[in-house]
Amino acid sequence: MKKAQIRIFESIAVLVIFIIFVAIGLRFYTTAQMNDLRKVAAEFSELDAVKVTLLLSHMPELACSFEGRPDSSCMDLEKINAMKYLLNNTPWVFEHYLPIIGLSDVIVTELYPATDTIMLHNASIQNTSLRIARVTSLTIPKNIQDPETGYKKIGTFTVKTSAVRR
Amino acid sequence: MKSQSEILGLALIVVLIFLGLVIYVRFALTSDQNVAIPAQLMYKQLPVVLNDVLLQTNIQNCNNEQLRNVIMRCVEGQQVCGTYNTCEYARNWTIQKLNETLGEWRFAYIYNITVDGNTRSEFPAIFGRNCTRKNIDTEVFPSRLAGRLFEARLSICH
Numbered sequence: 001m002k003k004a005q006i007r008i009f010e011s012i013a014v015l016v017i018f019i020i021f022v023a024i025g026l027r028f029y030t031t032a033q034m035n036d037l038r039k040v041a042a043e044f045s046e047l048d049a050v051k052v053t054l055l056l057s058h059m060p061e062l063a064c065s066f067e068g069r070p071d072s073s074c075m076d077l078e079k080i081n082a083m084k085y086l087l088n089n090t091p092w093v094f095e096h097y098l099p100i101i102g103l104s105d106v107i108v109t110e111l112y113p114a115t116d117t118i119m120l121h122n123a124s125i126q127n128t129s130l131r132i133a134r135v136t137s138l139t140i141p142k143n144i145q146d147p148e149t150g151y152k153k154i155g156t157f158t159v160k161t162s163a164v165r166r
Numbered sequence: 167m168k169s170q171s172e173i174l175g176l177a178l179i180v181v182l183i184f185l186g187l188v189i190y191v192r193f194a195l196t197s198d199q200n201v202a203i204p205a206q207l208m209y210k211q212l213p214v215v216l217n218d219v220l221l222q223t224n225i226q227n228c229n230n231e232q233l234r235n236v237i238m239r240c241v242e243g244q245q246v247c248g249t250y251n252t253c254e255y256a257r258n259w260t261i262q263k264l265n266e267t268l269g270e271w272r273f274a275y276i277y278n279i280t281v282d283g284n285t286r287s288e289f290p291a292i293f294g295r296n297c298t299r300k301n302i303d304t305e306v307f308p309s310r311l312a313g314r315l316f317e318a319r320l321s322i323c324h
Contacts, residue, residue, distance in 0.1 A: 021179070021183075025186060028186070028190055032190060050208065073218055073219075073222070074219075074222070111263075111266060111267075112223065112263065113226050138208065139271075140208075140211065140212075140215055141212075141215050141216045141219045141267060142215070142219060143218075143219050143222050143223060149230075151224040151230055152222050152223050152224050152232070153223065153224075154219060154220070154223050154263060154267075156267075
């Protein structure tokens with residue numbers, strides 16, 4: 001083999017090694033970027049969950065009434081049951097709330113004095129074909145008022161918001 | 167001379183790879199330490215909402231009075247919880263409910279009551295777990311009951 005050929009091979013070897021290093025660097029960089037993007041996506045998904053949870057938990061349609069005014073610090077048991085019935089049995093009501101509720105499971109749980117769970121909306125039954133990327137679950141404590149007695153109970157309001165994989 | 171320059175080149179590459187790794191690791195670690203904004207939002211909301219919920223709950227064994235009224239009755243020495251001692255019952259009830267909520271969700275917390283700015287021996291502060299973190303969110307629920315300033319303070323450590 002001539003000296004010039006050896007030099008060419010040397011140059012090629014250096015280039016190959018250089019390309020390998022660049023590829024490894026790019027791999028590290030894209031992995032870091034992908035992780036960052038996933039975190040940002042998760043953060044947006046959580047923000048969306050917070051938005052939905054606060055919107056739903058402060059809706060006058062579910063809030064207690066005090067002297068004709070809605071009191072969003074607590075939820076009315078009768079309104080919860082009525083909303084559950086309407087969401088499950090009246091298509092136009094469901095369509096009206098769909099932009100807010102969307103792919104969210106909405107659960108009201110009574111903790112005191114009795115324990116009971118009311119599934120206000122179950123999105124997972126209706127959307128079995130969708131590929132879910134992540135589910136964010138947020139629970140906030142709420143008073144649940146029985147309008148017949150006026151007594152307030154301890155409960156929680158949970159919204160499980162699903163983000164769809166695109 | 168040629169071999170020396172090759173060794174220098176190799177050393178340079180090793181240094182560059184090392185620097186790259188250090189930057190990557192540092193970047194990855196600092197990203198993990200950031201707490202997501204929504205979580206912080208919820209931490210701020212939790213003591214506000216929970217304190218409100220607890221104080222407004224009607225207690226079955228205490229004439230269905232709200233907790234804040236029961237605590238006030240306790241401070242005034244009145245008996246409203248049937249055969250139970252009002253102060254003991256109100257405090258035990260509060261401990262149980264805090265355990266069922268904040269305890270279940272693994273939060274450290276402090277709950278204390280003041281009347282006219284003073285803590286009351288009838289209702290000593292309640293501590294749930296030891297707070298080992300620096301973030302503490304406190305919510306004071308002030309109200310005027312029977313002409314006295316009643317304050318319930320819930321601090322959540324996260």
